[in-house]
Amino acid sequence: MKNYFLLFVVACFSATTIAQSINDEININEESPFLLGKINKDGLMSENYNHWFSKNYETYELDQATIKLLTSKLKDYNIKLFMGTWCGDSKKEVPRFYKIIEACNFPKDQLTVIALSKKPYMYKQSPNHEEAGLNIHRVPTFIFYKDRKEVNRIVEHPIETLEKDILNIVTKNTYKSNYQIVETVNAILKDDGLNGLKKQSKRLVKTYDNKVTSMYELNTYGRILYASNKLDEAIEVFKLNTQLFPDNPRTFMSLANTLGISGYSKKAIQTLKDAIEKFPDDNDLLENLEALKTSINGK
Secondary structure, X not given: OOEEEOOOOXXXXXXXXXXXXXXXXXXXXXXXXXXXXXXXXXXXXXXXXXXXXXXXHHHOOOOHHHHHHHHHHHOOOEEEEEEOOOOHHHHHHHHHHHHHHHHOOOOHHHEEEEEOOOOHHHOOOOOOOOOOOOOOOOOOEEEEEXXXXXXXXXXXXXXXXXXXXXXXXHOOOOOOOOOHHHHHHHHHHHHHHHHHHHHHHHHHHHHHOOOOOOOHHHHHHHHHHHHOOOHHHHHHHHHHHHHHOXXXXXXXXXXXXXXXXXXXHXXXXXXXXXXXXXXXXXXXXXXXXXXXXXXXXXX
């Protein structure tokens, strides 16, 4: 059932399609193992994952009234689930999700589960890139399809409960998932491109001011763009984040680091200098600036 990899070679996870079995497990020296690519419940109940899967499955109390309403409707949908066996929210929500769909007698062949990597060089990606183009920035993400079209999704954790969120999606479908700013920015980039995002940045700041829970909403999305080699798009997202969270020095570090790695060294240095003027006692900013200068001088 499992394939054990003693070495995790980056080159083997190129953009090309890879022949892959189910429930592949990655073992890297003494690091915690993780599943990668297409998986199923058998993989989640295997030795390295069953301790959290079975516990969270068995202890979850189903909302039986909502299950009854779901049972006749859910079978009309296909579901794609993206998760990480290393992710706390996945460990909590995925076992609950399995318990719900099994109570609804949901057809197994209408569920696809993809386990993603957390490694920096493959951040929230899979070997065959099933996540490509689907805006998977948080895990778990449950995507509901009907007639081959996405209807809605649950991102990271439910708004109410999994049962009630799913029921909303398959009935009235007024559901709004977490991280709406990411959905908005992703739609702008998809429809209007980088220039569209630049033109709409001021409006976005005005619209979402004090409505974004933390700088990590866009910061994580920016990391996804960067890992997908969309460097200029990532930079623009990090710029937007500095405008939404001007009092958080980490937003400026993320922007400067991405500028530096992308070859915009002068802009990166200036970003850090401007941030240090605002936060003169922030040691991380000072260390980042020195590290960046050293890196540039060393080339």
